[in-house]
Amino acid sequence: MTQVFIVGAAGKIGRLLVEQASARGHRVLALHRARGQGADIAALGARPVQGDLLQLDAVALAGLMQGSDVVVFSAGAGGKGGAAMTAAIDGRGLELTVAAAQLAAVPRFLLVSAFPEAGRGTLRSDTFEHYMVVKKRADVHLAGSLLDWVILRPGTLTDEPGRGRVRAGLAIPYGNVARADVAAMLLALIEHPPLRRCIIELTEGDTPVFEALQALSPP
Ligand SMILES: NC(=O)c1ccc[n+]([C@@H]2O[C@H](COP(=O)([O-])OP(=O)(O)OC[C@H]3O[C@@H](n4cnc5c(N)ncnc54)[C@H](OP(=O)(O)O)[C@@H]3O)[C@@H](O)[C@H]2O)c1
Secondary structure, X not given: OOEEEEEOOOOHHHHHHHHHHHHOOOEEEEEEOOHHHHHHHHHOOOEEEXXXXXXXXXXXXXXXXXXXXXXXXXXXXXXXXHHHHHHHHHHHXXXXXXXXXXXXXXXXXXXXXXXXXXXXXXXXXXXXXXXXXHHHHHHHHHXXXXXXXXEEEEOEEEOOOOOOEEEEEOOOOOOEEEHHHHHHHHHHHHOOOOXXXXXXXXXXXXXXXXXXXXXXXXX
């Protein structure tokens, strides 16, 4: 059993991961922002932990994640609150969580990032361009840490049912991917610690999730 601390646990990917990881018998601590989200999270089998990335400091957040084996960061402003909120959550929120993981000596850190080709070939708004810059800076920050990190870059997210099959690689063509399959890949990463310090691109595909992950692992 692994103790997993999920930041953004009430989000769409977060909830799916809470559900999947709890069903596999992991101890899941689920950081959510609004007090009203706690009962739903508990019903999925996790321990709700209320906290706001805009209010917490690294010491307080470290206290909440104490004893965890892995942190998953799947929080994001989701375009609400403009560029300032994207910078505060997707950017500084990630940096705060990395600092907290280091303070709490949580060794492993999984980040849900963004596929670099997102929106390429279309006229991207300044807001979207800024979002991509913040996401890349967050990747750079985590990759520069001493943590045992994996950065997952999913393509465009859909709410289709998960197929349990994906395409994963260090560099793959751009595409869509179901949030449920992103959660399944995060769960596989939680359960497969040998894969570390790498960036994985993820889209829909034909390979069962765990096989796709094993194919990326060192022999
Ligand atoms: N959309 C795409 O196609 C796409 C593609 C690749 C990657 N991504 C990235 O994938 C990640 C997850 O996506 P998703 O669909 O699961 O997003 P989501 O449903 O918007 O979930 C984001 C979560 O972050 C939480 N959050 C926001 N501000 C917070 C704060 N101050 N303190 C604590 N939590 C806070 C939200 O809390 P509330 O529930 O209280 O709002 C929400 O639960 C995002 O980082 C996104 O950038 C998206």
